[in-house]
Amino acid sequence: MTYDLAVVGLGYIGLPLAQRACAVGLSVVGCDTSGRVVAGLNAGRSHVDDVSDADVSAMREAGFLATRDPAVLADSATVVVCVPTGLTPAGDPDLESLRAAVRAVAARLRPGTLVVVESTSHPGTTEEVVRPLLEEGSGLRVGDDFHLAYSPERIDPGNPSFTMRNTPRVVSGCTPLCAKYAVAFYSKLVETVVVARGTREAEMAKLLENTYRYVNIALVDEVALFCDRMGIDIWDVLHCAATKPFGFAAFSPGAGVGGHCIPVDPRYLAVKAESEGFSFRILSAAREVLGRMPGHVVERAAGLLEEQGRSLNGARVLLLGVTYKPDIADTRESPAYAVAARLRARGADVAYHDPYVSEFTVGTAPLRRREDLAGALADADLTVLLQDHSCYDSALLARTRCPVLDTRGRTAGARVTLL
Ligand SMILES: NC(=O)c1ccc[n+]([C@@H]2O[C@H](COP(=O)([O-])OP(=O)(O)OC[C@H]3O[C@@H](n4cnc5c(N)ncnc54)[C@H](O)[C@@H]3O)[C@@H](O)[C@H]2O)c1
Incomplete structure (x- = not known):
């Protein structure tokens, strides 16, 4: 050979x-x-x-x-x-x-x-x-x-x-x-x-690993939705719960799940289960919760603008980070697509900044790319931090003129609101 x-x-x-x-x-x-x-x-x-x-x-x-x-x-x-x-x-x-x-x-x-x-x-x-x-x-x-x-x-x-x-x-x-x-x-x-x-055990082990993440991210997202309703600080809840040294693995809420695996693999499990007459109810519940998150982010964004007496219609919205994970260039299945599409549908003028992504097309129309972060922040009416690439300097975001919606719980400051 x-x-x-x-x-x-x-x-x-x-x-x-x-x-x-x-x-x-x-x-x-x-x-x-x-x-x-x-x-x-x-x-x-x-x-x-x-x-x-x-x-x-x-x-x-x-x-x-x-x-x-x-x-x-x-x-x-x-x-x-x-x-x-x-x-x-x-x-x-x-x-x-x-x-x-x-x-x-x-x-x-x-x-x-x-x-x-x-x-x-x-x-x-x-x-x-x-x-x-x-x-x-x-x-x-x-x-x-x-x-x-x-x-x-x-x-x-x-x-x-x-x-x-x-x-x-x-x-x-x-x-x-x-x-x-x-x-x-x-x-x-x-x-x-x-x-x-056997091969079935190995195939199932892979699906279990990714479904575990999928379900736990959905759980923490739903807890975040509930905390929002109750006026409870989800990030403090997570900070406290994560100090338990056993029996708790921390996951973060956000705009949804992305990548080639986490949103996709549970579908393989669900469809196979259906063909066997087995109903994987936790998968459909998780899917439904995750599907609500982009809309929730947009509602929170609209709320921040309303506090300023403005609406999304005509507002300049800057998205920071459009990949599905921090510090990589992969945008596959990124929830940024759904967030950007919803913002556009509400009449917002959406631009993005992402050092790893030179083109980001939502539907058929490319999103306007901003390369100069400080300039982009200065021009925006609202900034939404979708992905916490390490280049996003907390101090810079905390000093912005416009409100910042931080969906990753990373920054703090007078103009910053966490998801
Ligand atoms: N990306 C991850 O993090 C990850 C992690 C674990 C498992 N996986 C799994 O690994 C598999 C591959 O994923 P990926 O992320 O590498 O995909 P990818 O899209 O990055 O790469 C796949 C490559 O296969 C090529 N290709 C498509 N059809 C082909 C064919 N018939 N013959 C030869 N080449 C072909 C494509 O051109 C592409 O270059 C998937 O099943 C995925 O679920 C991915």
């Missing part, structure tokens, strides 16, 4: 995997359907926050090649599939990229290959969706001819403390031998490998 590893899908998950594999000395090829991604990587440019251009150059020097040509999959001892598993426009699980990627692997599968799926999906996906496609497309049998495994990625973009290397990795196989091959592969990349009983 020419390559130790082929990574299919070179995004937020696949590229760091390819980088780590290069770093430990494996020969790596990456296959992606996007010409832009492939050309950028081969030119030494990264499109992923956690991987720098210098990292990509180092990968290239180590022999890494990105390509759109799936022929390389026939020359790789291990193939790891890291393609998106998002939602359709109707909000249902979309496994089309996964199916397409697996078909491409199946058509070139050689005996002895280890195939691993890292894409998040509902329990049963590896056995019921991936395995038949691979077996029918190749004429080979899992366990007898090739190995099939599932290993969910746990990457936390922008987290400097936990990287792929020191985050324990859950690994599972369709057979005990498949799991053994997968453990041998991941042991080269990470410090701790945790072996799940």
Whole structure:
């Protein structure tokens, strides 16, 4: 085999995997359907926050090649599939990229290959969706001819403390031998490998991890809505509760949840549960609460302007931070879209400042970008801090002329109101 590893899908998950594999000395090829991604990587440019251009150059020097040509999959001892598993426009699980990627692997599968799926999906996906496609497309049998495994990625973009290397990795196989091959592969990349009983347990563990965040964020959001009604300071409530040294994990309220995982993965669980005749009521309740948060932010913003004798109609509103997490460039599923759309619908003149995001289009119209923070603050009638990037200097925000709605509970000052 020419390559130790082929990574299919070179995004937020696949590229760091390819980088780590290069770093430990494996020969790596990456296959992606996007010409832009492939050309950028081969030119030494990264499109992923956690991987720098210098990292990509180092990968290239180590022999890494990105390509759109799936022929390389026939020359790789291990193939790891890291393609998106998002939602359709109707909000249902979309496994089309996964199916397409697996078909491409199946058509070139050689005996002895280890195939691993890292894409998040509902329990049963590896056995019921991936395995038949691979077996029918190749004429080979899992366990007898090739190995099939599932290993969910746990990457936390922008987290400097936990990287792929020191985050324990859950690994599972369709057979005990498949799991053994997968453990041998991941042991080269990470410090701790945790072996799940089977692929369904590993798939479910991933959904549990993300659903845990989803439900707890919804809980704290609903507590915030109730505290708003009661005139209770939610941030002080959280400060007090978080001092409990056991049995309480702190989550923060905000404009909603974003990213490619937290708003998406519980849908996979809910839809699978529905197909099994099981009603996951906590998921629908959490979804309903989270869906209310952008509207709540806009109502609070309107209230601050009303205190000044103004309305949102015609007001210049500045949004600070439009990504879904602090200090990263990822805007996927960011609640900033829903907040901006609602503000516009109320007639506000909305602009944004975000050092990580050069373009932010809401609906079909791009939002006006402000680069000079002090100037943008000076021009605004109202500022809404949506994402607490570390560049947002509390002292500067506290001195603004206009009211500031801080949805992250980060700042203080005479003009600052917390969500
Ligand atoms: N982003 C995260 O923080 C995160 C964390 C854990 C798990 N995941 C899961 O990992 C998977 C990948 O997510 P991501 O964030 O890396 O996605 P991404 O959109 O950043 O990257 C996916 C890449 O796959 C490529 N692609 C799409 N279809 C393809 C195909 N058929 N063949 C080859 N390439 C194809 C795309 O062009 C893109 O470059 C998803 O299932 C996601 O749920 C993501």
